[in-house]
Amino acid sequence: MAQAPVSTTIVQDYAERFAGSRAMHERARQVIPGGITHDGRYMKPFPPSIARAQGAYKWDVDGNRLIDYVMGHGSLLFGHNDPDILAAMQAQLPVGTHYGAGHEGEIRWADEVVRLVPSAEQVKFTGSGTEATLLAIRVARSFTGRSTVVKLEGHFHGWHDYLLKGERPPFEAGAQPGIPREVLGTVAVVASNDLGMLEERLAQPDVAALILEPSGGSWATIPLIEGYLQAARDLATKYGVVLIFDEVITGFRWAPGGAQERYGVTPDMTTLAKIVAGGMPGGALAGKRALMEMLAFKDEPGWNTSKKVRHQGTYNASPVVAAAGAACLRKAADPGVQRYCDEMAARLRAGFNAAMVERGVPGYAWGESSVFHVNLGEAAPNQEGGDMRSPDGVSAETLKSASQNAVNSQLRLGMMVEGVELFTPGGMTSTAHSVEDIDETIAAFGRVLDRMGEEGAFAG
Numbered sequence: 001m002a003q004a005p006v007s008t009t010i011v012q013d014y015a016e017r018f019a020g021s022r023a024m025h026e027r028a029r030q031v032i033p034g035g036i037t038h039d040g041r042y043m044k045p046f047p048p049s050i051a052r053a054q055g056a057y058k059w060d061v062d063g064n065r066l067i068d069y070v071m072g073h074g075s076l077l078f079g080h081n082d083p084d085i086l087a088a089m090q091a092q093l094p095v096g097t098h099y100g101a102g103h104e105g106e107i108r109w110a111d112e113v114v115r116l117v118p119s120a121e122q123v124k125f126t127g128s129g130t131e132a133t134l135l136a137i138r139v140a141r142s143f144t145g146r147s148t149v150v151k152l153e154g155h156f157h158g159w160h161d162y163l164l165k166g167e168r169p170p171f172e173a174g175a176q177p178g179i180p181r182e183v184l185g186t187v188a189v190v191a192s193n194d195l196g197m198l199e200e201r202l203a204q205p206d207v208a209a210l211i212l213e214p215s216g217g218s219w220a221t222i223p224l225i226e227g228y229l230q231a232a233r234d235l236a237t238k239y240g241v242v243l244i245f246d247e248v249i250t251g252f253r254w255a256p257g258g259a260q261e262r263y264g265v266t267p268d269m270t271t272l273a274k275i276v277a278g279g280m281p282g283g284a285l286a287g288k289r290a291l292m293e294m295l296a297f298k299d300e301p302g303w304n305t306s307k308k309v310r311h312q313g314t315y316n317a318s319p320v321v322a323a324a325g326a327a328c329l330r331k332a333a334d335p336g337v338q339r340y341c342d343e344m345a346a347r348l349r350a351g352f353n354a355a356m357v358e359r360g361v362p363g364y365a366w367g368e369s370s371v372f373h374v375n376l377g378e379a380a381p382n383q384e385g386g387d388m389r390s391p392d393g394v395s396a397e398t399l400k401s402a403s404q405n406a407v408n409s410q411l412r413l414g415m416m417v418e419g420v421e422l423f424t425p426g427g428m429t430s431t432a433h434s435v436e437d438i439d440e441t442i443a444a445f446g447r448v449l450d451r452m453g454e455e456g457a458f459a460g
């Protein structure tokens, strides 16, 4: 007698198809806490283990091909193994990977940053984005002689002690494991999009700097209202506060000159990483000369001991990274690059929204430039089925915690089973993503929604 087909769940399919990753995760857990090297890679029942990557794709240890929207946490604007970036690194490797000294590569790299980024009159390279934001606030504090840094709810600036405060809900939580309260006390968090609250805080005499992601918190997860950046610029100028745009994600992605070029608002300093280093480990602080000079040694009496900001870093502008960065920025200077990536992300957002509307599934996809986010389970008041920048009427808390909800976790697993790796869920596009990749992703999304519906994900 024929047996009825046994239907499996998304989780079961994931566990079966990615069995090699589970084994790898078990091994990793023995020697790496929790088995992951970045909190953002936490995933239940276990994360994928990748064996190789090329262009828009990654292959896991079981040979599953994944269309990749993690894109090196946003650092791979040209996809995996871009031939020009690869060639630049390969040319550098045999002539030295660390000189412990200055070299032409770092000047060429700095030239590219200065050429592209409106606020960049000078650049200082760092080892990561976290180091760049740490350095930025140190410079601002020394320059102004004040100590408080103001930031916005839900904005991420790396993992050092100062700026994790207010990064995720509950935004007002006063304590962070391992971070002294005294340190937290030097940072003030204001609500995203509340200009009245911002002015009230900036008007106080202790404020050295305002730092924000010009895309809105966590790469446009919490969009900023129209005109916010210009208003922030005006307020910072009015109160003598250093305005820092954290363009670790938006730099060279929102436009060749980053979000500041796209929105026409120039900060005093800019923090960069990811694309600036061509997907290699590196970052930069760029800014107006008067501020950047805080990092320079001077012959003025007392300057070097009482005013100059200290900055070291074994891997700052290391030659291979500098070569990758300069090669990447030469390519990113063509605005056609960002236009293409933007179009691919807009197509995805519209396709995802249409798929949800067609099926009557509550949820929305949003974002801008070449990023997208998805939140399933709850409809946005303005959901129309098209490309959407901002899900108006949804709280910053909801948007920021979407990635933690069970339905979105199931979506992520379902997409993996379909051969698509999302980030958070959401992701970023690159020049390596073809229209076919995007359409394949939208079709996969529809199938996953159907399957989730069958599993009762949207019931109640």
Ligand SMILES: Cc1ncc(COP(=O)(O)O)c(C=O)c1O
Binding pocket: 073, 128, 129, 130, 131, 133, 156, 157, 158, 159, 213, 246, 247, 248, 249, 273, 274, 283
């Ligand atoms: C806006 C922003 N700032 C800072 C950082 C920290 O950069 P890194 O991970 O290189 O330390 C990130 C990382 O994702 C980021 O998105």
